[in-house]
Amino acid sequence: MNNHxxxxxxxxxxxxxxxxxAGAVALGIGQxxxxxxxxEASPVIVVGDAAVDATPAALKEWAISTFGSSDxxxxxxxIVVVLxxxxxxxxxxxxxxxxxxxxxxxxxxxxxxxxxLTRPDAGPLDALPSVAGAxxxxxxxTLLTRRAWPxxxxxxxxxAPAEPSGDLATDQGPSPMAVMxxxxxxxxxxxxGLLTGVVAGVVVAGAGGLAGSGLAGRRxxxxxxAGVALPRPAxxxxxxxxxxxxxxxxxxxxVTPNRDFYRVDTALVLPQVxxxxxxxxxxxxxxxxxxxxxxxxLKRPLTEADVTLTCVSNDVGGPYIGNARWLGxxxxxxxxxxxxxxxxxMLLSTSSDGWTCGTPVDVVMDxxxxxxxxxxxxxxxxxxxxxxxxxVVPGLYxxxxxxxxxxxxxxxxxxxxxxxxTPRGWAPKGPIKTESRIDLPGDGTTVRAGRTTVxxxxxxxxxxxxxxxxxxxxxxxxxxxxxxxxxxxTWRQWVYDWDxxxxxxxxxxxxxxxxxxxxxPDSAPPAPDGATGWHSITVQVK
Ligand SMILES: Nc1nc2c(c(=O)[nH]1)N[C@H]1C(S)=C(S)[C@@H](COP(=O)(O)O)O[C@H]1N2
Ligand SMILES: [Mo]
Numbered sequence: 001m002n003n004h005x006x007x008x009x010x011x012x013x014x015x016x017x018x019x020x021x022a023g024a025v026a027l028g029i030g031q032x033x034x035x036x037x038x039x040e041a042s043p044v045i046v047v048g049d050a051a052v053d054a055t056p057a058a059l060k061e062w063a064i065s066t067f068g069s070s071d072x073x074x075x076x077x078x079i080v081v082v083l084x085x086x087x088x089x090x091x092x093x094x095x096x097x098x099x100x101x102x103x104x105x106x107x108x109x110x111x112x113x114x115x116x117l118t119r120p121d122a123g124p125l126d127a128l129p130s131v132a133g134a135x136x137x138x139x140x141x142t143l144l145t146r147r148a149w150p151x152x153x154x155x156x157x158x159x160a161p162a163e164p165s166g167d168l169a170t171d172q173g174p175s176p177m178a179v180m181x182x183x184x185x186x187x188x189x190x191x192x193g194l195l196t197g198v199v200a201g202v203v204v205a206g207a208g209g210l211a212g213s214g215l216a217g218r219r220x221x222x223x224x225x226a227g228v229a230l231p232r233p234a235x236x237x238x239x240x241x242x243x244x245x246x247x248x249x250x251x252x253x254x255v256t257p258n259r260d261f262y263r264v265d266t267a268l269v270l271p272q273v274x275x276x277x278x279x280x281x282x283x284x285x286x287x288x289x290x291x292x293x294x295x296x297x298l299k300r301p302l303t304e305a306d307v308t309l310t311c312v313s314n315d316v317g318g319p320y321i322g323n324a325r326w327l328g329x330x331x332x333x334x335x336x337x338x339x340x341x342x343x344x345x346m347l348l349s350t351s352s353d354g355w356t357c358g359t360p361v362d363v364v365m366d367x368x369x370x371x372x373x374x375x376x377x378x379x380x381x382x383x384x385x386x387x388x389x390x391x392v393v394p395g396l397y398x399x400x401x402x403x404x405x406x407x408x409x410x411x412x413x414x415x416x417x418x419x420x421x422t423p424r425g426w427a428p429k430g431p432i433k434t435e436s437r438i439d440l441p442g443d444g445t446t447v448r449a450g451r452t453t454v455x456x457x458x459x460x461x462x463x464x465x466x467x468x469x470x471x472x473x474x475x476x477x478x479x480x481x482x483x484x485x486x487x488x489x490t491w492r493q494w495v496y497d498w499d500x501x502x503x504x505x506x507x508x509x510x511x512x513x514x515x516x517x518x519x520x521p522d523s524a525p526p527a528p529d530g531a532t533g534w535h536s537i538t539v540q541v542k
Contacts, residue, residue, distance in 0.1 A: 011189050012092060014148055018194070019091020019101075020084050021201040022141035026105065027083070028208030030112065030133025035215030039272070040119070041126035042216070043112040043133050048079055048268045049353070050115040057424035061527070064313060075268065094145045095152065102138045109134025120354040140201050148194035221272045225387055228275060228380045233327055234301030241484035246493050250440035251455045254483070254493060255306075256322035258377050263384050264311045264320060264398060266420070271353045271405045275388040280372070284348075284410035287339030294388050297372060300329040305369035305394070308459055308491040310432050312397035313526045317437050317535040321459065323490050325378065326392045328371030331364050340365075340411055348417045349391060350408040357403045358419035358428055359393060361411070368394050368462055369489065372406070394489035395462030397430035397530060427529035434460035434519050436468055436494070436511040436535060443537035449502050454480075455495040456535075460513035464488030467512040470496040473505055480509075488514065500541040508536045 030043035040046075052060070052075070067074045086108075094101035112130025116122060145152065245254035275294040283289040304327045311320035335347075340361060347359040364370040370393040374381055381387040386404025393401035399421050410417070414428055422428050436458035441447050458465045464485070469477035483493035498507070510519040523533030 011148075014189065014191075014194055015091045015095050015145075016088035017091065017198060018141065018144040018148060019087040019089065019094065021087075021198050021205070022091065022094075022105070022137050022144060023083055023087030024205035025140040025201050025208075026108070026133040026137025028133075028205030028212070029136035030129045031212035032208035032215075033132040033212070034129040035212030037128055038123070038125045039216035041116040041122070041129050042212070042269075043116070043130045044079065045269050046115040046119060046126075046130075047112055048076065050118070051079070052266055052268055057421075060424075061313070065315075090141065091145075094141050095149065098142065098145065101141055105134050105138045105141065108137075120350070121352070136204075140204075144194070144197045144201060147197040148190055149188070150190055150193065151188050221274050221383065221387065224275050225380055225383065228374075228388070230327065230375050230378075230380060231298055231302055233304040235303040237304040237306055237325055238486045240306070240486055243484040244486065244493070246455065246483050246495055248440070248453060248455050248493075248495060250442075251493060251495075252439055252457050252491075254323060254490075255377060256324060258324070258379055258382050258385070261309075261322040261324065261376075261385065262311065262320045264313065265404060266355055267353050270383050271351065272383065273352045273388055273405050273407075278352075278388050278407065280389065280407060280409065282334065282338045282409045282411070284412045285341040285344035286335075286411050287341065288337070290334065290338045292334070294374075297329050297374065297389065300333070302327050302374070303330055303369060303371060305371065305392075305489065306486050307369060307371075307392050307394045307489045308461055309392070309398055309402055310459065310461070312399050312426065312430050312530050314531065315526060316435065316523065316531050316533045317443075317537075318531075321437075321457075321491065324376045326369075326371055326373040327375035327378075328373035328389075328392065331370040331372055331391065331393075332367075334372065335361075335364065335409075335411070338411070344411045344413060346412050346414045346417060348410040348412050348419060349403040349406050350410075351386075351403055351405040352407050353405065355403070356419045357391070357400060358414065358417065358422065359391070359396065359401050360414075360429060363396060364393060370394070370401075395432055397432055399426060400428075400430040425527055430529050432459065432461045433530045433532055434458075434463070434465075434511055434513040434517055435532075436465075436509045436519065438507060438509050438535050438537050441537070441539050444539070446540040446542055447500060449500050449541050452498045452500040452541075453495060454498050454507055455493065456509060457491045457493055458509075458511035459491035460511065460517075461489050461491075463517075464514040465492040465511050466514045466516075468492075468494040469510055469512075470498075471508050472498065474508075477510070500539075502541050504538060504540055506536055506538050508534045510534050 027044055034042040063071045090101045090104045109130045113127045116126040116130055278294050280292045306325050308323040314320035345361050347361060349357045373390050373392045376385055389406055390404040391402055391406055438456040440455050454470055458468045468480040470480050471477045480494040480496040485492045512518040520532050521534050524531055
């Protein structure tokens with residue numbers, strides 16, 4: 001015998017709505033608990049981060065190339081849609097199999113607990129938001145289902161009034177309203193009960209979510225960041241040569257303002273690292289393990305350097321490159337104090353959110369300005385760019401050098417350790433390739449006939465750019481005029497005056513670095529170790 005009631009197929013929308021609202025209550029209460037207890041363990045964020053980590057690399061690349069920098073909003077929207085669909089499903093289930101629906105919510109709570117507890121630096125408290133959220137969701141689901149279908153409660157009783165079951169029959173008894181309706185339709189639907197319940201649920205979810213986020217935000221590191229006083233550099237950067245920036249409209253400025261600087265990382269929500277509790281551990285194949293505080297770092301003699309950062313995912317002509325003046329402690333000095341043991345060839349650095357990066361020891365130790373950076377363009381490091389401390393190593397793509405929110409450096413060997421992107425199809429080592437980009441005119445634009453400025457940037461970090469050539473319609477290569485640079489670690493602006501004749505034209509660019517190497521025309525995709533090929537644009541001249 002089955003004493004579960006089977007409501008008619010109508011009002012499915014109501015059941016789905018109940019499920020969605022119960023899911024929202026779960027998330028809102030989860031967020032509130034996180035805000036009160038453990039801001040890093042918000043269920044949506046820990047599950048989202050875990051989902052990002054579990055996503056196949058190919059799908060992630062597809063998402064980045066399809067959605068660009070809006071990949072995160074798209075991902076969050078996707079998570080919300082999936083959760084809403086699951087909530088709707090649980091709502092439908094709750095009418096017939098309430099215990100299964102509650103079990104479904106519990107399973108979700110368990111996923112949240114697992115995601116929260118497997119994060120680096122997780123504590124037992126981190127389990128609570130997911131538990132609280134799942135509990136609140138189950139409660140809301142049961143309550144709302146009862147409100148919408150009071151007869152479900154009533155009809156579950158007649159044969160066995162005292163049945164101790166975990167489903168909807170465990171109510172205190174039929175409500176007056178249900179009694180009044182006892183002679184009505186077998187599965188009456190209480191629209192008003194549903195709507196008032198839904199409104200209450202939405203209010204609880206919204207208030208919980210907002211309050212939770214606010215509480216978490218109050219603990220944010222912004223205040224701490226605002227209080228950091230930057231020391232003067234012991235070794236200031238060489239003053240920028242007067243001609244480093246050609247100041248051409250539409251050309252990337254020599255210094256990329258922090259707000260325009262590209263951002264690439266795996267963090268769904270920016271890690272909020274408190275500089276007062278931050279430490280950097282240096283351990284592994286060293287004679288004396290070191291642990292530095294932020295204050296320790298600021299007491300060291302700091303070096304300032306102009307360095308152009310580049311992402312390995314940058315397509316030919318792409319935007320993932322920027323140049324800044326960094327201030328930081330020399331990584332080589334810190335490592336020398338720890339004493340690197342012979343045989344070590346890799347620095348495996350880890351961020352506060354568990355991302356890892358493998359940097360060759362010899363590159364960091366060869367005298368270049370490899371920094372534990374605390375400032376960017378004269379400003380305390382922005383949170384998005386790694387506050388309080390990040391690595392900057394001239395000449396290496398960001399994925400093998402530029403760890404943001406760095407908290408740990410293990411001195412090790414490439415044959416013993418692997419960094420985050422390596423098993424995902426990217427090369428263990430990533431020296432930046434000699435490349436160049438046309439910034440203006442824009443690809444596909446129309447320009448007036450006559451003297452036209454073609455300009456862009458070229459880079460070959462730590463080697464330096466020696467020449468840039470431009471050709472039109474596959475004609476002869478012409479030398480572009482180069483801007484000055486402070487050194488080999490930055491990009492270099494270039495400009496070419498073109499006498500544009502009416503018609504459609506193709507413009508190509510190629511750079512030659514200081515080793516004499518000229519950019520290959522062979523086009524290669526970003527994976528596994530950086531795109532190659534000549535940037536090419538077409539313009540209409542009128
Ligand atoms: N913690 C952390 N650091 C990171 C990454 C990351 O995903 N997590 N991405 C790296 C990559 S791939 C690049 S290109 C640079 C980008 O630095 P930016 O965001 O400051 O431009 O950061 C590097 N540092
Ligand atoms: Mo990158």
